[in-house]
Amino acid sequence: MNVADALLRILKEHGVDRIFGIPGDAINDVTDAIRRQDDIAFINVRHEEAGAFAASATAKLTGNLAVCVGTAGPGAIHLLNGLYDAKLDHAPVLAITGQVARGFIGTQAHQEVDLKALFSDVAVYSETVTTPDQAPEILIRACHAAIAHRGVAHVSIPTDVAGEACDFDGCRPLGPARPGRVTPTQDDCKAAAGMIDAAEKVVILAGIGCAGARDELLAFAEAAKAPIVRSLRAKDVIDDDHPLCIGGLGLLGGKPAVQAMDECDLLVMAGTDFPYLDFYPASAKVIQIDMESTHIGRRVPVDLGLVGDAGGILAALSDAIAPGRDDQFLTRMQAGMQTWRDAQDKLETDSSAPIAPPTLMRAISDAAPDDTIFLADTGTSTAWTARHLRVRADQRYTLSGGLATMAFACPGALGAQLAYPDRRVIAICGDGAFAMLMGDFVTAVKYRLPIVTVVLNNAKLGFIQLELEAKGLPDWGTDLTNPDFAAIAAACGGWGRQVTDPADLRPALDEAFAQEGPALLDVMVDPDALIMPPKITLGMAARFGMSRLREAFGT
Numbered sequence: 001m002n003v004a005d006a007l008l009r010i011l012k013e014h015g016v017d018r019i020f021g022i023p024g025d026a027i028n029d030v031t032d033a034i035r036r037q038d039d040i041a042f043i044n045v046r047h048e049e050a051g052a053f054a055a056s057a058t059a060k061l062t063g064n065l066a067v068c069v070g071t072a073g074p075g076a077i078h079l080l081n082g083l084y085d086a087k088l089d090h091a092p093v094l095a096i097t098g099q100v101a102r103g104f105i106g107t108q109a110h111q112e113v114d115l116k117a118l119f120s121d122v123a124v125y126s127e128t129v130t131t132p133d134q135a136p137e138i139l140i141r142a143c144h145a146a147i148a149h150r151g152v153a154h155v156s157i158p159t160d161v162a163g164e165a166c167d168f169d170g171c172r173p174l175g176p177a178r179p180g181r182v183t184p185t186q187d188d189c190k191a192a193a194g195m196i197d198a199a200e201k202v203v204i205l206a207g208i209g210c211a212g213a214r215d216e217l218l219a220f221a222e223a224a225k226a227p228i229v230r231s232l233r234a235k236d237v238i239d240d241d242h243p244l245c246i247g248g249l250g251l252l253g254g255k256p257a258v259q260a261m262d263e264c265d266l267l268v269m270a271g272t273d274f275p276y277l278d279f280y281p282a283s284a285k286v287i288q289i290d291m292e293s294t295h296i297g298r299r300v301p302v303d304l305g306l307v308g309d310a311g312g313i314l315a316a317l318s319d320a321i322a323p324g325r326d327d328q329f330l331t332r333m334q335a336g337m338q339t340w341r342d343a344q345d346k347l348e349t350d351s352s353a354p355i356a357p358p359t360l361m362r363a364i365s366d367a368a369p370d371d372t373i374f375l376a377d378t379g380t381s382t383a384w385t386a387r388h389l390r391v392r393a394d395q396r397y398t399l400s401g402g403l404a405t406m407a408f409a410c411p412g413a414l415g416a417q418l419a420y421p422d423r424r425v426i427a428i429c430g431d432g433a434f435a436m437l438m439g440d441f442v443t444a445v446k447y448r449l450p451i452v453t454v455v456l457n458n459a460k461l462g463f464i465q466l467e468l469e470a471k472g473l474p475d476w477g478t479d480l481t482n483p484d485f486a487a488i489a490a491a492c493g494g495w496g497r498q499v500t501d502p503a504d505l506r507p508a509l510d511e512a513f514a515q516e517g518p519a520l521l522d523v524m525v526d527p528d529a530l531i532m533p534p535k536i537t538l539g540m541a542a543r544f545g546m547s548r549l550r551e552a553f554g555t
Helices: 003-013 025-035 048-062 074-088 132-149 186-198 214-224 255-263 310-320 328-348 357-367 380-388 409-419 431-436 438-446 462-470 485-491 502-513 538-553
Strands: 018-021 041-044 066-070 093-099 123-128 152-158 202-206 228-230 245-248 266-270 285-290 304-307 373-376 396-399 425-430 452-457 495-499 519-524
Touching: 003 025, 003 132, 003 152, 018 048, 018 409, 025 041, 025 066, 025 093, 025 152, 041 438, 048 066, 048 074, 048 093, 048 396, 048 409, 048 438, 066 074, 074 093, 074 152, 093 132, 123 132, 132 152, 186 266, 186 285, 186 304, 186 310, 202 214, 202 255, 214 228, 214 266, 214 310, 228 255, 245 255, 245 328, 255 328, 266 310, 285 310, 328 357, 328 380, 357 380, 357 452, 357 502, 373 380, 373 409, 380 396, 380 425, 380 452, 380 462, 396 409, 409 425, 409 431, 409 438, 409 452, 425 431, 431 438, 431 452, 438 485, 452 485, 452 502, 485 495, 485 519, 495 502, 502 519
Parallel strands: 018 041, 018 066, 066 093, 093 152, 123 152, 202 228, 202 266, 228 245, 266 285, 285 304, 373 396, 373 425, 425 452, 452 519, 495 519
Antiparallel strands: none
């Protein structure tokens, strides 16, 4: 068994069944080892960044280890953006990179890059294999580190090592290490329950840390008579249509969540590291539940921190809360949410042309099957999905949360569709974001993946325009010259259609879902559509007005 064979044996035992990447001279032994076995597939993408995004999306959706590879130097560098996406969204990803032969490391050889330095910030574990016999130990430790820390691990294998025979102990357990559960003390849980019993207006701010704990979250909300405000990534846990949820928080959230945060006297943060400080309550007490002790109190002062699994802690608190709590605050917040939803319904049923983005989001929500996995890109596509895409209980939703990088949705959909071959996957992309990595639409064609890509085409970087105008600056440099995306999809071997009339949205979506391979809808949306923040200050209005004056007069 050589080093590359040992790598695949270890990955198989860790549940890995595919590797994303591009062949290259420094990883030829690795790709050849993949060729010689049937347990792990090689998904040949068109850009290493796309491979890293696909691995990141796989890890986010499954919670399992995902793997990408790149050759020495340029291939390794191309992986970085997707790996940072995994790092900031706490997704377990292993990156395998080639390296120049050992005798040339440090000599400024062709394509040599200091990979240890390159990956030092993005990876929780990064090592170079220097002898064949140490390879299994390094690879096992890398897998364990990625899983235990829910982050990125990196192993560099020099090209003269990968094909060498190694001393591999076939009797050693190779499976993934399972991190033990951390639980707070009974006294802390009792104190938290006492704080809840003493409060009159409890609000829950739920994050992606509640993934897998939806039932416990709902039971706790019911026991505490507390409305649930969610972070954007927690749209994958609970969406606005649930009666206990009053929507998202932040500039892309809604008025009910802002009102609840302003009025509450106790905030329970469950599995969230919500970074936008302006939206926290000014005087409420705070209980924070998080797996990471370093996250406790780093956004807002905390009265009580509970370190551990959100599901287990929420279940314990539900049992400890005194029964019969008053539900007046919850009822009032739910009424406000219904008023807000009625207003959003009017926006989502607008049949005028050009197509309003809320109308498109409603059409996608209505047409998508019950098992759909949605991937949203960064930009206005994030904003419109945050506010108007309705994710039902058995559907999934993910995006580039912490990094908020463009171009995630299309390659991320590759990973999602391969991980869940029997489910429908929809990538919702801005025109700027899709164009960045649209070459990997060909990858979907190659592997016959029935991904539906919806491009919001407004011929500009719409979110950048909003950010400029929010600062009082004129719109400049955001205009795009777009190709015919539907024609590009067809040229790649997929199916494409351009949509300009709101009446054609549902028929076009149905036709896209009927395709056996990848499909793309190039939707011409209103370039002047604005997504309004839930709370507008005089300063915001003044800066926006000044921006429009500067645009009008060219100053």
